[in-house]
Amino acid sequence: MLEKIWINIRSWFQERSERRDVILGFNQSAKAAFIEGVVPSLLEASISRGNKAYKHQFSDYFNSGFRIKAFKGEALSKNELSQIGATITSDDKLIRQLVVLGFDTLEIYGDKNYYGMQWPIRDFIRIGQAQQ
Amino acid sequence: MITLLEIDSLKVTSGVTNGSSLTANLWFWIALAELIIIIFFLIPRKKSASKAAKNKKDIDFGNIINSAFNSKSLYDKLKIRCHPDRFSGDPEKEKIANELFEEISKHKTDLKKMQMLAQEAKEKLNITI
DSSP, X not given: OHHHHHHHHHHXXXXXXXHHHHHHHHHHHHHXXXXXXXXXXXXXXXXXXXXXXXXXXXXXXXXXXXEEEEEOSSOOOHHHHHHHHHHHHTOHHHHHHHHHTTOOEEEEEXXXXXXXXXXXXXXXXXXXXXXX | OHHHHHHHHHHHHHHHXXXXXXXXXXXXXXXXXXXXXXXXHHXXXXXXXXXXXXXXXXXXXXXXXXXXXXXXXXXXXXHHHTOGGGGTTOHHHHHHHHHHHHHHHHTTTOHHHHHXXXXXXXXXXOOOO
16 A cells, blocks of 8 residues: 555656656757757747646646747747647657656647647547557 | 742743753654655656656657758658659659658658658659759
């Protein structure tokens, strides 16, 4: 009983740490790409509440949204937002990693959080398909 | 009577001092236990950090971010230049173009993969991109 509780506590802390690593990894790469001038917008990933309608079996109870904020200096068009979303949802490895870490919603927002798009991550897990 | 009271008060005061020292001891042990727990959590975290770094390397965030903004333009170029209809006169090239076109459509959001396919198309189909 105690051992089970201890394992749960440890795995919870480990999961938090892994979530933080994914966010940090994304942000570091985004900053580097922006500084080098490879991309026109600065992207920043963070954890948000997520959308309750997109919950799945492994969703985190409180914060289950993977939010990406794009800073461009001007409003991002719907096409640009959907292109960022499509790129992320087509990366099988990242999607699987997000599911494992309890994320259920992918959110892409403009720099002021007034507008954006959401995707249910569960729709993009290609179960049974070979890794690319 | 007075002396008794004094004795009682002394007893009471001494009792209080004993109690406070006990609680101070208790807090010391709690703090020590917390410190041990924190150290315990910090030690394996260093090991898991290297695992996380490996995971980070597995997921190519640089390519994902780069693809989000630059893959569409390359895809638009490739889908025109490598379209099988352009090589309808040469069956061998048409077959290669078919395969390449399929791969390009499949990886249209993966810039790295598309750059590799573009290189392959240049070599096999003799086209400029």
